[in-house]
Amino acid sequence: MxxxxxxxxxxxxxxxxxxxxxxxCCQGCRTVYEIFAENDLTSYYEFEKNAGKTPKxxxxxxxxxxxxxxxxxLLEFDNGTTAVVNFYIPHxxxxxxxxxxxxxxxxxxxxxxxxxxxxxKSVRITFNKNELDLKSLAILLxxxxxxxxxxLEDYEKPQRDPERSIIYKLGVAxxxxxxxxxxxxxxxxxxxxxxxxxxxxFFRYIMFAMSLPVVFYAASDYFISAWKGIRSRIxxxxxxxxxxxxxxFIRSLAEIIFDLGQGFFDSxxxxxxxxxxxxxxxxxxxxxxxxxxxxxSYFPIGVTRILNDGTEEQVQLYDIKERDRLLIRNxxxxxxxxxxxxxxxxxxxxxxxxxxxxxxxxSGEKLMAGGKQTxxxxxxxxxKSVSQSYLVQLWGNEIFEKEKEEGFQGITDRIxxxxxxxxxxxxxxxxxxxxxxxxxxxxxxxxxILIIACPCALALSAPFTLGNMLRIFGRSGFYLKNAQVIxxxxxxxxxxxxxxxTITSGDKNDILWEGNDLSAEEKQLLxxxxxxxxxxxxxxxxxxxxxYGIRPLDSFTxxxxxxxxxxSGDQExxxxxxNFVGSSQVTSALKTSVHIGINNHYKGKYTFFNRYRSxxxxxxxxxxxxxxxxxxxxxxxxxxxxxxKLLPSKTKLFFDQSPDEKLNYIKFHQQEGADVMMVGDGLxxxxxxxxxxxxxxxxxxxxxFSPACDAILDATKLDNLGAYLKASKKxxxxxxxxxxxxxxxxxxxxxxxxxxxxxxxxxxxxxxxSSVSVVIFTNLTTNxxxxxxx
Amino acid sequence: xxxxxILITVSLVVAIVFFVAFVTAVKSGQYDDSYTPSVRxxxxxxxxxxxxxxxxxNNK
Numbered sequence: 001m002x003x004x005x006x007x008x009x010x011x012x013x014x015x016x017x018x019x020x021x022x023x024x025c026c027q028g029c030r031t032v033y034e035i036f037a038e039n040d041l042t043s044y045y046e047f048e049k050n051a052g053k054t055p056k057x058x059x060x061x062x063x064x065x066x067x068x069x070x071x072x073x074l075l076e077f078d079n080g081t082t083a084v085v086n087f088y089i090p091h092x093x094x095x096x097x098x099x100x101x102x103x104x105x106x107x108x109x110x111x112x113x114x115x116x117x118x119x120x121k122s123v124r125i126t127f128n129k130n131e132l133d134l135k136s137l138a139i140l141l142x143x144x145x146x147x148x149x150x151x152l153e154d155y156e157k158p159q160r161d162p163e164r165s166i167i168y169k170l171g172v173a174x175x176x177x178x179x180x181x182x183x184x185x186x187x188x189x190x191x192x193x194x195x196x197x198x199x200x201x202f203f204r205y206i207m208f209a210m211s212l213p214v215v216f217y218a219a220s221d222y223f224i225s226a227w228k229g230i231r232s233r234i235x236x237x238x239x240x241x242x243x244x245x246x247x248x249f250i251r252s253l254a255e256i257i258f259d260l261g262q263g264f265f266d267s268x269x270x271x272x273x274x275x276x277x278x279x280x281x282x283x284x285x286x287x288x289x290x291x292x293x294x295x296x297s298y299f300p301i302g303v304t305r306i307l308n309d310g311t312e313e314q315v316q317l318y319d320i321k322e323r324d325r326l327l328i329r330n331x332x333x334x335x336x337x338x339x340x341x342x343x344x345x346x347x348x349x350x351x352x353x354x355x356x357x358x359x360x361x362x363s364g365e366k367l368m369a370g371g372k373q374t375x376x377x378x379x380x381x382x383x384k385s386v387s388q389s390y391l392v393q394l395w396g397n398e399i400f401e402k403e404k405e406e407g408f409q410g411i412t413d414r415i416x417x418x419x420x421x422x423x424x425x426x427x428x429x430x431x432x433x434x435x436x437x438x439x440x441x442x443x444x445x446x447x448x449i450l451i452i453a454c455p456c457a458l459a460l461s462a463p464f465t466l467g468n469m470l471r472i473f474g475r476s477g478f479y480l481k482n483a484q485v486i487x488x489x490x491x492x493x494x495x496x497x498x499x500x501x502t503i504t505s506g507d508k509n510d511i512l513w514e515g516n517d518l519s520a521e522e523k524q525l526l527x528x529x530x531x532x533x534x535x536x537x538x539x540x541x542x543x544x545x546x547x548y549g550i551r552p553l554d555s556f557t558x559x560x561x562x563x564x565x566x567x568s569g570d571q572e573x574x575x576x577x578x579n580f581v582g583s584s585q586v587t588s589a590l591k592t593s594v595h596i597g598i599n600n601h602y603k604g605k606y607t608f609f610n611r612y613r614s615x616x617x618x619x620x621x622x623x624x625x626x627x628x629x630x631x632x633x634x635x636x637x638x639x640x641x642x643x644x645k646l647l648p649s650k651t652k653l654f655f656d657q658s659p660d661e662k663l664n665y666i667k668f669h670q671q672e673g674a675d676v677m678m679v680g681d682g683l684x685x686x687x688x689x690x691x692x693x694x695x696x697x698x699x700x701x702x703x704x705f706s707p708a709c710d711a712i713l714d715a716t717k718l719d720n721l722g723a724y725l726k727a728s729k730k731x732x733x734x735x736x737x738x739x740x741x742x743x744x745x746x747x748x749x750x751x752x753x754x755x756x757x758x759x760x761x762x763x764x765x766x767x768x769x770s771s772v773s774v775v776i777f778t779n780l781t782t783n784x785x786x787x788x789x790x
Numbered sequence: 791x792x793x794x795x796i797l798i799t800v801s802l803v804v805a806i807v808f809f810v811a812f813v814t815a816v817k818s819g820q821y822d823d824s825y826t827p828s829v830r831x832x833x834x835x836x837x838x839x840x841x842x843x844x845x846x847x848n849n850k
Contacts, residue, residue: 095829102830118826167816175809179802199794206798 007033008145009050028054032144036100039107044100051096053145060329062142064302065135065150067314074134074154074301076124082112084126085134087141087148092121101146108132108140152299152317166280169218173273176210176218180269181764183207187262188761204256207265215249219272234409237416237459240423241275244454251447264451267763271456274771278463282470282483291481291709295370295392295683303328303335306379317386328378334371337389338380340364345375370683410487411735412462416455423453430754441756448758452749457742457770461735462487465778469731472786477714478724485710488694489728491675495623496666496688498680499633499643502698504610505715511544515596515604522598523548525573529566532556537594538564538575541606563595573598578605610639615719617646622722624648628674632657632665634684663687679721683707696721720789727785734781738774745770 003016005025017024020037024030032055036044044051064070077084091097097116101123104114110132114125123146127137138148183203186196219242226242229235245268252263302316304327312327317335320326325341328334334347346358349371358374361367367380369389386392431446466483473480480486497503518526528550530542555567563576574581574597581597583605592608623629630652631643637655644653654665666676666688678685678692681699686707689695697709698718713721749766752758815821 095832098826098829099833102833116826116830117823118829119823164816164821167821168813171809171812171816175805175812179805199792202795202798206802 004050005029006045007050007052008054009052010054026054028145031055035107035144041100041103041106044096047099048094048096051094053091055143055145056147059139059142061300061332062135062138062150063304064300064314064316065138066133067302067316070302070314070316071134073316074150078129081129082126083129083134084124085137086122086124087138087150088120088122088154089141089146089148090121091146092116092118092123097146100144104140107144108137111137150301151297152295152301153297154301166276166283169221170273170276170280172213173218173269173276176214177266177269177273180207180210180265184262184266184760184764188764200262201256201259204262207263208253208256211249211252211265211268214269214272215245218276219245222275234413235417235420236413237419237455240416240420240453240455241459243420243450244456245272247447247450248454251451262760264760264763266760267451267767270764270767271454274456274768275459278460278467282463282467291712298333298370298683299335299386300333303332320382320386322382322384324382326380326382328373328380330373330375330377332373334367334369334373334380335389336369336382336386337384338367338369338382340367340378341381342379343376345373345378347371348374410462410484411732412459415739416458419455419458423449426453426750426754434756438756445754445756448753448756449750452753452758452763452766453746455742455746456767457745457774458739460771460774461738461742461778464775465731465735465738465782468779468782469727469785472782472789473724473727475786476720476789477717478720479712481710485694486728486731488675488710489677489725490732492627492677492694492725494628494630494669494674495677495679496630496632496662496692498662498678498682498685498688499631499639500610500635501681502679502685503612503616503631503718505613505700510609510611511541512607512609513604514607515602518596518598518603520548521551522571522573522603524551525553525566525568525571525598526575526596528553528568529556529564529573529575532566533558533564533575537592537608540608541594571599574600609642612646613715613718619719619721620647620651623725624650630654630665632662632688634658634662659684659687663691666691679713680707723789727789730785731782734778734785737781738778741777742770742774745773 003023004011005016006022007024007029010025017027017030019030019033022033024033029052032052033042036042065074072078075083075085089101092101098118101116102114104125105111108127108131110128110130112126112128114123116123125137132140138150141148183206186203187200222238222242222245225236225238229239248264248268248271252265252268255261255263299317302314303320304312305315305320306312306325306327320336326335326338340361340363342363344360344362346360347367348358349368359371366383369386369392427446427449430449431442434442434445463483466486469486470480470483473486523545527542527545527548530538530545531550532553533539533542551568553566553568555565557565559565559576559580562580563574565575566573575594578593578595581595581602582600583595583597583602593605594608595605596603620629629648629650631647632654633639634657635655640653640655644651647653657665662678662680662685666678669676670691670693675693677694677696678688679696679698680689681697685695685697689697689707689709694711695709696711696713697707698713698715700715745766749758749763752762
């Protein structure tokens with residue numbers, strides 16, 4: 001019977017939990033429903049079906065929240081009784097989430113108010129400290145499936161006001177544009193009439209007054225950028241824009257002072273308004289994603305320290321000193337380089353090194369920061385402080401200091417160099433020509449050319465094309481840091497992939513049986529035994545064998561570090577390492593195998609192979625036509641054979657690569673002139689992602705951690721990578737075509753300017769017309785590309 | 791004086807009042823999150839309905 005869980009929508013398998021005539025996949029989901037039902041909050045299920053998430057049952061990670069100095073950093077406001085905290089909750093995804101989180105006050109009396117910011121996936125909660133402490137609040141949220149994500153990053157994060165200046169500037173420019181347009185309208189038709197002549201100066205000076213904040217406030221960024229460009233001897237696009245604005249303003253001022261005409265205040269304010277609109281449009285950011293993350297958002301905020309007298313205390317991470325004893329529980333992260341004192345287990349370093357298999361450790365061994373413990377709690381002694389640990393030192397590499405955006409010259413800036421020179425050339429030439437024929441008109445023509453050539457449409461082409469492309473990519477699962485990344489994508493000619501977690505999926509393996517066939521009965525016994533084990537390999541094997549059903553076990557024993565044993569009737573099964581089961585074979589160190597023995601007879605082994613993401617082979621084949629491909633893996637070479645069969649023969653394969661080696665590989669190829677894209681997933685790729693021209697982080701769940709990068713790609717969309725690259729190239733072509741379009745308008749405008757016939761009304765028509773047609777053209781064409789992407 | 795001066799001044803004052811309203815709206819953070827309010831406003835009806843059944847009294 002197929003039955004979806006009422007709370008989270010997961011398939012309930014064979015043994016659903018039935019409560020209140022509803023089906024649940026597990027007790028956790030049932031409990032959440034019960035909490036909601038008790039508090040009259042069942043409308044939660046009406047907005048969105050199966051919106052919930054199975055709650056985590058382990059609350060030990062919130063222990064550090066008891067530490068007052070950590071609390072102080074997390075709370076935005078605290079007066080002893082009332083406190084405000086802002087939690088980032090990755091699970092927020094639908095209207096039900098907003099509803100339940102804004103009705104938290106009905107779950108606990110301690111909560112006074114809560115407000116969700118959906119794009120940021122955060123909730124700001126005001127609560128009474130006397131009735132509810134921070135830890136209980138976090139536990140309350142977790143118990144209903146909304147687990148707050150708290151990391152070391154929260155500890156350091158300065159409380160920054162959101163960037164709003166672009167909205168203010170847009171408001172100022174829009175306000176002035178609308179009003180100046182109205183005021184300048186009467187004079188467009190140059191009707192010589194008493195009423196108009198009488199009020200002309202009044203109208204003109206109001207327009208002048210309104211253009212002041214536009215030029216000196218709203219357009220200030222253009223002047224600053226142009227000045228910076230000139231100082232570093234680059235004629236960027238802001239140079240002709242700033243020149244145009246300045247000439248517009250000075251000439252208009254001169255016209256009204258000497259009563260020569262109405263000036264170009266309407267075009268001036270309109271120009272700035274349209275330019276800012278383009279900037280605003282391009283500025284689309286994904287608030288819920290972070291492209292700047294480093295180890296800090298991966299590390300916990302605090303850890304348990306064991307004092308000499310055996311008591312435990314919560315300390316924040318930076319307070320850890322050498323020789324401190326720390327307690328690391330299951331699934332917790334090792335925050336510092338340390339030595340294992342007590343306990344044993346498997347440390348999962350996959351995020352740090354790319355090595356997919358967890359490493360078994362015993363007391364006395366050195367542990368590296370960044371590993372995750374799987375198993376029982378460990379006691380470790382810190383060898384260094386957090387900031388001196390190897391992983392943290394990685395971030396000390398100079399590459400993390402440099403901003404990628406600085407060195408890159410966009411297509412607009414490349415063309416503006418020639419554009420500026422040509423325009424100034426035309427202006428001087430035409431002015432010289434008119435000096436000979438009619439000297440009185442020369443200055444008029446000179447300024448008119450600089451005004452009409454002001455590259456408004458040109459400057460809008462790239463922001464609107466790239467801004468729209470950014471949104472289209474975002475909709476299909478490819479999130480870019482900013483619009484410039486598209487231009488860099490279009491230039492890529494070499495792609496480097498990480499293996500573990502990038503082209504293989506993180507937690508799924510292909511399992512192959514080698515040995516004598518097992519009878520159905522034996523398989524039942526085996527899966528029953530596996531069911532009792534929490535080892536990740538057992539879970540995977542159980543998932544594969546569960547179709548055979550299970551039979552009741554008489555006994556089950558777990559031999560830590562060796563394997564498991566199960567007995568039913570007169571049959572006994574042993575599952576585990578080769579020695580434990582009694583295999584005479586020499587086991588290959590490179591492959592991961594689980595050996596099976598029944599009634600003390602060795603039967604064979606299950607070998608685990610990496611499972612490659614769907615479409616990887618096809619992706620590589622299609623990419624190999626146009627790009628140089630390479631795979632850099634931090635893992636050992638056990639997959640070499642598989643990979644070389646799967647991927648095109650040209651693909652270069654490297655194994656056992658350290659983070660530094662990956663970075664240097666990319667650096668080397670860049671020096672050879674290649675534009676490299678790095679596709680990776682873990683902290684071990686962070687340096688390479690940063691060094692590459694475009695660093696793409698693959699993520700199974702885009703809300704969860706990914707290292708600093710230029711783009712985040714939804715793991716299920718990996719096979720689309722080729723299409724994204726193609727679309728980026730097309731986007732750059734669109735920009736080129738719309739440049740042509742804007743040159744066309746410029747040519748028409750120049751005709752009026754050179755012949756000395758440029759009147760304010762022509763400028764006022766031409767400027768918006770060219771801008772609007774470029775915006776329409778780029779929008780239509782990018783949407784056309786976008787349609788092909790899906 | 792001509793009425794046009796008064797009219798223009800009045801119209802400008804009105805425009806500036808709206809402009810100031812815009813600035814204060816931005817300043818108070820109304821433009822920081824332009825999505826959540828659009829969802830939140832649809833909840834109101836359900837809330838009122840729920841509150842009738844429960845003994846909780848919310849300030850209106």
